[in-house]
Amino acid sequence: MSxxxxxxxxxxxxxxxxxxxxxxxxxxxxGVRARRAAPAFSHVRVEIDxxxxxxxxxxxxxxREIEALLREREVVEVSDLLRLTAELLHAFSxxxxxxxxxxxxxxxxxxxxxxxxxxRRDEPVGHLLKALASDEWRRLADARAFAIRxxxxxxxxxxxxxxxxxxxxxxxxxxxxxxxxxxxxxxxxIGAVRGxxxxxxxQVVSFAYAPRGGEP
Numbered sequence: 001m002s003x004x005x006x007x008x009x010x011x012x013x014x015x016x017x018x019x020x021x022x023x024x025x026x027x028x029x030x031g032v033r034a035r036r037a038a039p040a041f042s043h044v045r046v047e048i049d050x051x052x053x054x055x056x057x058x059x060x061x062x063x064r065e066i067e068a069l070l071r072e073r074e075v076v077e078v079s080d081l082l083r084l085t086a087e088l089l090h091a092f093s094x095x096x097x098x099x100x101x102x103x104x105x106x107x108x109x110x111x112x113x114x115x116x117x118x119x120r121r122d123e124p125v126g127h128l129l130k131a132l133a134s135d136e137w138r139r140l141a142d143a144r145a146f147a148i149r150x151x152x153x154x155x156x157x158x159x160x161x162x163x164x165x166x167x168x169x170x171x172x173x174x175x176x177x178x179x180x181x182x183x184x185x186x187x188x189x190i191g192a193v194r195g196x197x198x199x200x201x202x203q204v205v206s207f208a209y210a211p212r213g214g215e216p
Contacts, residue, residue, distance in 0.1 A: 023190045024203040025183075041181045042210040046190060048173040050084070051198040062125050063090075069132050078143050082132070084162050084171055085146050087196040089124035092160075095192050097152035100127045105143040112136050124150065155179055158189075173197070180210045 023046070066086055070079045089100075104110045111131065131137055145163040152158060156179035163172045175193075177186065190202050 022194060022202065023187055024201070026204060026207075038183060040210040041177070041183070041186070041207050042179070043206075043208040044177045044181060044186050044204060045206045046175045046177075046186075046202055047205050048175065048190075048193070048197075048202045049200040050171040050173060051200045062129055066125075066129050066132065069129070078140050081143060081146055081162060081164050081171070082128075082140070084173075084197060085148070086125055086128055088160060088162065088173070088193065089128060089148070089150075091192040091196040092150055092152075092158060092189070093124050095152070095189050097150040097156070097158050098124060099151040100124050100148065101151055101157075102147075102149040103131075104147050105140050106145040106147070108139045108143050111140075124148075152179070156181070 063086060066082070070082060100113055102110070103113070112134065113127065113131070143164075145161055147159070147161045150158045150160075156177070159176040159178070161174045163174075165172060173193075175189075177189065186204075193199065194202070
């Protein structure tokens with residue numbers, strides 16, 4: 001589900017090591033002069049380390065339904081991965097990313113999307129619940145990673161991959177934002193993720209500036 005590639009501006013931040021802010025940005029960008037006006041980004045890639053702590057007990061009915069369905073299917077190994085995915089979908093939905101364009105498991109491949117409806121749960125978390133009830137999702141039992149693509153407002157797009165790391169029994173999360181994002185919008189999205197998931201560290205690892213004069 002890789003999106004069309006644009007060459008990101010090379011960036012690195014070897015001196016940013018501690019959880020000093022909600023999101024660590026590179027301190028320097030090779031070949032780019034500092035700009036007076038705050039730039040917009042056409043692409044931002046964020047890598048997030050999650051702690052051993054599993055997401056808190058579900059607070060709304062749809063999350064309780066997901067928990068019950070996972071227990072019913074006895075998908076013990078993958079249950080934490082799907083709980084994290086559900087919380088991630090909820091965080092992005094709160095920021096306007098409400099349409100699921102694609103999702104897939106590794107191993108397992110592409111998984112079917114539910115038919116759109118006018119139900120009040122017709123948002124990413126509700127889609128996940130409806131999808132988990134289908135027979136095609138039984139192959140998720142051995143999944144090590146789950147990837148999703150979401151559409152947001154003003155032709156914005158987000159790709160995310162949640163991974164299980166067996167040896168350390170931890171999870172990692174990669175997020176790619178595509179479109180036209182301000183630095184504030186990126187911080188708001190990652191702040192929403194931190195509000196739902198046990199984040200240890202979040203760091204921008206690459207980005208590309210949007211052309212000047214584009215729409216906001």
